[in-house]
Amino acid sequence: MPGWEGEERALAAPQRVRVAIAPVGAAHPPLQVKVGSTVARGERLTDAGPGACYAPAGGEVVWIGQAHAPAGAAVAALEIAVAAEETAAKPVATEDWATADQKTLQAGLTELGWHLEAWPGEPEAELPPVRAIVVFGTDEEPEIAVQRRVVATEGERLGQGLTLLQKLFPNVRLYLVLAPGAAVPAVAGVERIVAGERYLEHDRRLLLARVAHVDNVTPRAAREAGFLGLTAETVAALAASVESGLPRSEKLVTVAGPSLAAPVTVRARLGTPIAEICAQLELDPSDGDRLLLGGRWRGFAQFDLQAPITAETDGLTLVPAAELVPYLERPCINCGRCVRICPVRIPVNLAGRYAEFALIDAAEQHGALACIECGLCAYVCPAQRPLLQYMRYVRREQELARARALAETAAQAGAGETDPQDPAPESAAQAEAETQTQ
Amino acid sequence: MKRPPLLSVAMAPHTHLGVRVSEVYLHQLVALLPAAIGAVWIWGLLALRTILLTVGAVLILEWLTGRLMNRETSVLDGSAAVQGLLLAFLFHAGMPWWLILLGALVMVTLGRQFFGGIGGYPLNPPALAYAVLLLSWPARLDAPRALTGIELGFPPVEALVAWRSFGIDGISAYSLRDLFLGAQVGGLGATFGLLLALGALYLIIRGFIAWRISLAFLAALFATAGIFHLGDPLTYPPPLFQLFSGMAIFVAFFLLTDFTTAPVNPWAQVVYGIGAGLLTVLIRSFGGYPDGAIFAVLLMNLAHPLIDKIRPRVLRVEVPAQ
Numbered sequence: 001m002p003g004w005e006g007e008e009r010a011l012a013a014p015q016r017v018r019v020a021i022a023p024v025g026a027a028h029p030p031l032q033v034k035v036g037s038t039v040a041r042g043e044r045l046t047d048a049g050p051g052a053c054y055a056p057a058g059g060e061v062v063w064i065g066q067a068h069a070p071a072g073a074a075v076a077a078l079e080i081a082v083a084a085e086e087t088a089a090k091p092v093a094t095e096d097w098a099t100a101d102q103k104t105l106q107a108g109l110t111e112l113g114w115h116l117e118a119w120p121g122e123p124e125a126e127l128p129p130v131r132a133i134v135v136f137g138t139d140e141e142p143e144i145a146v147q148r149r150v151v152a153t154e155g156e157r158l159g160q161g162l163t164l165l166q167k168l169f170p171n172v173r174l175y176l177v178l179a180p181g182a183a184v185p186a187v188a189g190v191e192r193i194v195a196g197e198r199y200l201e202h203d204r205r206l207l208l209a210r211v212a213h214v215d216n217v218t219p220r221a222a223r224e225a226g227f228l229g230l231t232a233e234t235v236a237a238l239a240a241s242v243e244s245g246l247p248r249s250e251k252l253v254t255v256a257g258p259s260l261a262a263p264v265t266v267r268a269r270l271g272t273p274i275a276e277i278c279a280q281l282e283l284d285p286s287d288g289d290r291l292l293l294g295g296r297w298r299g300f301a302q303f304d305l306q307a308p309i310t311a312e313t314d315g316l317t318l319v320p321a322a323e324l325v326p327y328l329e330r331p332c333i334n335c336g337r338c339v340r341i342c343p344v345r346i347p348v349n350l351a352g353r354y355a356e357f358a359l360i361d362a363a364e365q366h367g368a369l370a371c372i373e374c375g376l377c378a379y380v381c382p383a384q385r386p387l388l389q390y391m392r393y394v395r396r397e398q399e400l401a402r403a404r405a406l407a408e409t410a411a412q413a414g415a416g417e418t419d420p421q422d423p424a425p426e427s428a429a430q431a432e433a434e435t436q437t438q
Numbered sequence: 439m440k441r442p443p444l445l446s447v448a449m450a451p452h453t454h455l456g457v458r459v460s461e462v463y464l465h466q467l468v469a470l471l472p473a474a475i476g477a478v479w480i481w482g483l484l485a486l487r488t489i490l491l492t493v494g495a496v497l498i499l500e501w502l503t504g505r506l507m508n509r510e511t512s513v514l515d516g517s518a519a520v521q522g523l524l525l526a527f528l529f530h531a532g533m534p535w536w537l538i539l540l541g542a543l544v545m546v547t548l549g550r551q552f553f554g555g556i557g558g559y560p561l562n563p564p565a566l567a568y569a570v571l572l573l574s575w576p577a578r579l580d581a582p583r584a585l586t587g588i589e590l591g592f593p594p595v596e597a598l599v600a601w602r603s604f605g606i607d608g609i610s611a612y613s614l615r616d617l618f619l620g621a622q623v624g625g626l627g628a629t630f631g632l633l634l635a636l637g638a639l640y641l642i643i644r645g646f647i648a649w650r651i652s653l654a655f656l657a658a659l660f661a662t663a664g665i666f667h668l669g670d671p672l673t674y675p676p677p678l679f680q681l682f683s684g685m686a687i688f689v690a691f692f693l694l695t696d697f698t699t700a701p702v703n704p705w706a707q708v709v710y711g712i713g714a715g716l717l718t719v720l721i722r723s724f725g726g727y728p729d730g731a732i733f734a735v736l737l738m739n740l741a742h743p744l745i746d747k748i749r750p751r752v753l754r755v756e757v758p759a760q
Contacts, residue, residue: 212758225758290446301447317452324446325454331557333459333517336648336702344753349702367752375451382459383557389449 006145006254008265011280017057017080017271018308019045023121024066024074027051031078037061039080042089042246044113050123054113056249056270058086070293070300070310080271091245105167113247114238116168116230119223131226132173133165134211135235137182138195138202141295143263144254144315150232151182159185161235164242175211176232177202199297200343204229205372216344216370234311251309256295257283257318268309275305277316288321297375327378327386329356338377338387344370348377348387355390360397368394459556463516465646469637470523470692473627476620481531485626488533489526495542496522503551517556521545524692525564527627528685528732530581537578541567562699565735572727581623592621597683598728601675609675617682624729628685638691647695650704654711655690655718656681662719680719684729689714693732699739703749710745714738 022028029047033039041058059082067077092111100108109116119125137151137158150158165174166189174190180197193210195201209217212227219229237248251270256263259282268277274291278284285291285305292299293307295315309316338348346367354363371391378387477485500518504511512518525545529538548570549563550556572579582594593600593611600608616622620630627634642649663677680686685693694700694714701707714734721730738745 214756214758215753216755217758218755221755221757227758285443285445287444288446289443290448290452292452294450296453297451299450299452301445301449301452303445303447305442305445319452321446324448324452327448327454330459331555333462333557334697334700334702335462336697337457339702339749345750346752347702347749367754370752370754373450378451379453380455380457382457382462384454384458386449388451392449 006263006265008149008252008267009281011266011268011272011277013086014057014082014269014272014276016062016273016276017055017082017269018067018077018273018306019053019055019080019271020067020069020075020077020308020310021046021053022051022076023069024076026121027124028053028076031064033061033078035061035064038083040087040089041249042091044089045078048111050115050118052113054247054249055080055089057082058088059083068304068307070302070307070313072300082269089246094242094245097242102167102170105164109168109238109242112241112245114241116165116234116238117228119220128224128226130169130172130228132175132211133169133228133230134175134177134193134204134208135162135165135190135230135232136202136204136207137176137178137184137232139254139314140202140204141297141299141315142199143256143317144295145263145265146252146254146314147232148179148182149252149265150236151178151184154236155184157236157239158232159187160239160242161237162187162190164238165230165235177207199376200374203343203372203374206343216372231314248311251311251313253277253309253313253316254295255281255283255316257281258320259283270311271308273306273308274302274316277309278305278318283318285318286321288324290319290321290324292317292319298373325384327384327389330383330385332385333383335382337380337382341376341380343374343376344372346370346391348391351394352377352385352387352390355394356385360394360401363390363394364398369398371395459515459517462646463520465641465644466520466692467516467523469641469646470520470527470627470634472633472637473527473630474523476630476633477527477531477626480620480630481626484531488529488531488538488626489523491535491538492526492529492542493519493522495539496525496546499542499546500550503546504555507551509551509555512555515556518546518550521550521563521696523627525567527688527692528564528568528625530579530624531626532581534578537571537575541571544570557698559698561739562693562696562735565693565732565739569732569736572732590623592616592623594623596623596728597679598722601679602722602728606672606675609679612679612683614678614682617679622683625685625688628688629683631682631687634687634691641691647691648700648702648707650707651694651700651711652690654708655694655715656686656711658712658715659686659690659718660715662716666719666723674723680722684722685731686718689718689731689735693735694738699742701742701746701748703746706746706748709748710738710742713741713745 028051029049031046033045038060039055039058043055044052045055046052057080059080061078062081063079066074069075097105097108117130137147139147175193176190177193177195180194208222208227208229212222233252241248249270251268252265253268254263254265291302293302293313294300295317299317332349332353334349342348351363351366351368368391375388381387496518497513501513545563545567549566550559553559597612618631622629641647660677660681663680666674667676701710717734717737718731721733
């Protein structure tokens with residue numbers, strides 16, 4: 001893995017930002033602004049409450065409509081044309097928060113847009129109380145250096161954030177995952193987990209499973225058992241937000257592409273369109289290239305250059321067409337490399353074949369749902385079969401079937417208002433959220 | 439204003455190790471080359487003709503059947519060429535040309551294409567084709583009869599046939615060294631143990647074949663033959679004789695290890711190899727065919743999906759305890 005010592009650059013302020021309000025069909029507090037409204041940086045755009053969103057930049061609201069989240073789910077969104085001279089919202093007074101009690105702190109952070117306990121996309125869901133928090137100080141992908149950079153350069157902020165977490169969640173076990181050799185100011189009561197050099201040692205699902213003493217877990221199941229996963233950057237941003245009295249509006253993103261000799265980490269405004277970052281870094285995507293939000297192992301390919309950087313975006317990668325490997329439906333030769341490399345011991349040769357022929361139940365029986373989506377199986381397959389896609393396909397089909405069953409039961413029990421054909425909107429949001437951690 | 443670029447959209451991962459199927463089979467061809475050269479050295483130009491005819495027929499038939507079945511061409515991935523060469527190794531030098539073509543036809547159609555080509559067939563294609571020919575034209579596959587008139591430097595009868603026909607005394611003319619160095623009547627390349635083993639060692643070191651299967655097979659064959667020999671040394675030959683005669687080494691490294699018909703899980707591979715080794719000795723000792731290895735391969739192929747159930751359990755998602 002490359003060191004975090006890669007370059008960091010500040011970017012010029014964006015010309016436009018796009019803010020996702022909520023997944024289409026999901027409930028959210030009503031918008032307080034409309035096209036033409038002027039907003040300040042950090043101003044709340046919706047009514048207060050769970051799911052409220054904030055402007056990462058000041059300017060005029062120029063568009064309200066539908067857009068796509070990084071993994072493709074439809075979201076209600078708005079765009080702000082950033083003013084040359086942005087006004088900032090009035091900061092919340094946070095001077096006496098150092099001595100405030102837990103309830104005051106909680107209420108105050110909600111005002112600043114922080115809902116750490118909530119599941120993204122389901123702000124109103126009743127979730128069990130948090131009993132352990134795992135802070136990820138490493139990056140899941142080899143070319144991305146965001147979390148490690150935060151650990152190395154914002155150690156004090158991170159420490160402040162950890163202390164805040166201890167206050168917000170008293171009697172909760174705190175874990176910090178670090179790369180070997182990483183130095184962080186010691187915070188009492190935080191247990192360190194050192195993850196080694198290999199790709200899989202930084203997988204967040206496996207780390208959550210380790211802390212929860214199980215073999216394998218989904219982020220949702222972990223959250224429902226009280227295990228919350230947060231990135232180090234989020235925790236540091238929490239502390240920064242408390243210090244400034246304003247909601248979070250920036251994000252570190254590692255950008256990689258052919259015009260850059262080595263990946264570069266940039267500090268971008270939340271909501272900056274990919275196109276603007278590409279322009280500033282001279283990344284020039286042409287026909288046939290692939291532009292990813294994320295890295296080469298887990299990134300989501302984007303078709304829209306106006307897609308924005310979100311709070312979950314750690315990477316922006318341009319893969320030139322010549323470097324792309326076409327994963328196609330070729331026959332499996334049964335060499336077994338996928339089986340040997342799978343960290344959760346799925347018989348990928350079998351599960352992949354079942355998924356290829358849409359035999360979802362058989363694929364589930366053979367463990368397709370255990371997949372942690374590391375991508376190693378497809379990486380080593382000599383036949384270059386789209387194995388990860390097969391596993392995700394099985395998961396998606398299972399979610400749709402579950403949503404259909406729920407909708408049918410609701411339709412039978414209720415007055416038949418729900419259309420059994422449409423999967424419930426929660427499942428779309430859940431699918432989106434399951435791909436990311438805060 | 440320039441239109442925005444048409445970007446490629448696909449699922450992760452967006453990177454690949456770089457290994458291709460054709461690369462895997464190319465290495466197998468390279469590993470088989472020493473034994474092919476050895477075969478030509480021992481058997482002369484007749485061997486070269488058999489090899490070229492078999493491989494050529496297989497490649498042409500593979501391409502032809504692919505076209506007829508409207509299937510994407512698979513000739514370039516190398517698996518047909520490798521299996522063609524393996525089939526040639528099973529033939530003896532004096533095979534009539536029409537029998538070679540028939541064998542190639544059976545292998546390509548019944549052995550491969552009928553089941554969807556590579557990855558889809560239940561039985562090892564060269565073994566299947568050879569078995570079909572053996573059962574249908576046993577006289578033609580009788581090597582000594584076909585090779586009359588050719589000057590050999592070693593006994594003109596297959597070692598295992600000599601044992602079954604003449605008993606233990608009949609194999610005294612066969613030295614282990616000669617057997618291992620290919621000085622025995624039988625398939626072209628299937629009998630040159632040393633060169634086959636060298637090629638297989640290369641594949642094992644590079645990680646291209648499942649060494650557990652080979653090792654388990656050879657160990658089980660040796661052990662079973664050893665037990666029989668210890669029990670009745672006047673009837674059953676020594677285990678090293680069984681190991682080096684016939685196509686045991688060939689089967690161990692090149693037929694049993696065919697990906698499509700072999701298990702992928704390590705303990706399953708061991709059970710598979712042991713089963714084949716055991717069956718080989720049993721068929722050789724009590725069955726109707728002197729070299730039982732081919733049929734042992736086919737029988738274990740049938741059992742392979744069941745044996746492959748011997749695998750570690752999946753680390754399924756669990757809900758952590760409250």
